[in-house]
Amino acid sequence: MFPFIRRYCFHVPFKLQKVTGPRLLTSGKNKTSWSSLGLQLQRGMCPLSRYPSHNPASVYAVKLQAFHTSLPFLKKKTPKDSETKDPGILQRSMTSLKDSPKPALYLSLAGLIPFVSVPLTMAIQGTYYPELASAQVIYGAVTVSFLGGMRWGFALPENSPAKPDWMNLANSTIPPLFAWQAMFFKDITNGAVMVVMALGIALHYDVSLLPTYPRWFKVLRVVGTLVMTLSLLATLLLKMILEEQLKNSRNKLQITK
Incomplete structure (x- = not known):
């Protein structure tokens, strides 16, 4: 499901640009409307592409961070005050x-x-x-x-x-x-x-x-x-x-x- 969404989110704007490219060159009146329409479609159809958690680089960084995180009981313990008590x-x-x-x-x-x-x-x-x-x-x-x-x-x-x-x-x-x-x-x-x-x-x-x-x-x-x-x-x-x-x-x- 996720690759399917990514496919349409990332490639639809480029197809729209290719299709509307000649029209933008020939039609000066509709230049602003077609460009604004392409931006709206890009913003409306793929909001997930800008979410940082679905970025492959960010996901990979999170996995590396989780992999290199040491367990609590393996961390070096600092001497507590209770260990340095007065003589009995x-x-x-x-x-x-x-x-x-x-x-x-x-x-x-x-x-x-x-x-x-x-x-x-x-x-x-x-x-x-x-x-x-x-x-x-x-x-x-x-x-x-x-x-x-x-x-x-x-x-x-x-x-x-x-x-x-x-x-x-x-x-x-x-x-x-x-x-x-x-x-x-x-x-x-x-x-x-x-x-x-x-x-x-x-x-x-x-x-x-x-x-x-x-x-x-x-x-x-x-x-x-x-x-x-x-x-x-x-x-x-x-x-x-x-x-x-x-x-x-x-x-x-x-x-x-």
């Missing part, structure tokens, strides 16, 4: 921990040795020692009392950012009360749980309620609290496992006898 929380915390004063860092790490050594000794020897577990709970109660009294030492100086008000001074007495209560339990499990609760309360006070502490101190407090809590829980877990094994071995000995 763990990396920032380790950096802050390195910035802490050496005496505070080394003394804090040394203070964790009694906590870690108790479950480690029980796990290596495969025996539960009630005396070591009791010593660990007592040492945890003493540590909690020290952490609670540290608030008083921070709030009492005149140039301190923390005021010696009821909130700061009264909150510092709650962890020692929990530690004191933990030493009254005859069962090590109850005492260890009480010490863990006191450690959590002291950490909440130091990190959340008093933001004027330096960052390195807060990171050190979080690390120390995690190590102490995990050590106490490990002692309780070993107590349960090793006591069950000891009970089973005794039952086997009674059966053999």
Whole structure:
């Protein structure tokens, strides 16, 4: 259909010019009318010939452009802002921990040795020692009392950012009360749980309620609290496992006898 239209659109004007050519030469009066008639016929019969989309050159250019267009996923991606984020929380915390004063860092790490050594000794020897577990709970109660009294030492100086008000001074007495209560339990499990609760309360006070502490101190407090809590829980877990094994071995000995 399209070639048929092109044929008549492009060739009719030229035929009209050939036919009307001699008449245009011989007849001067009708020269203007015949030329205007030929232009009107050319404009009326083939409007599609001037449309750019049906031009062969333009169609070919569009095809080439579509052929050379690269797919979206093959284009080189520019680095986004999300790819260049700040360091993570763990990396920032380790950096802050390195910035802490050496005496505070080394003394804090040394203070964790009694906590870690108790479950480690029980796990290596495969025996539960009630005396070591009791010593660990007592040492945890003493540590909690020290952490609670540290608030008083921070709030009492005149140039301190923390005021010696009821909130700061009264909150510092709650962890020692929990530690004191933990030493009254005859069962090590109850005492260890009480010490863990006191450690959590002291950490909440130091990190959340008093933001004027330096960052390195807060990171050190979080690390120390995690190590102490995990050590106490490990002692309780070993107590349960090793006591069950000891009970089973005794039952086997009674059966053999």
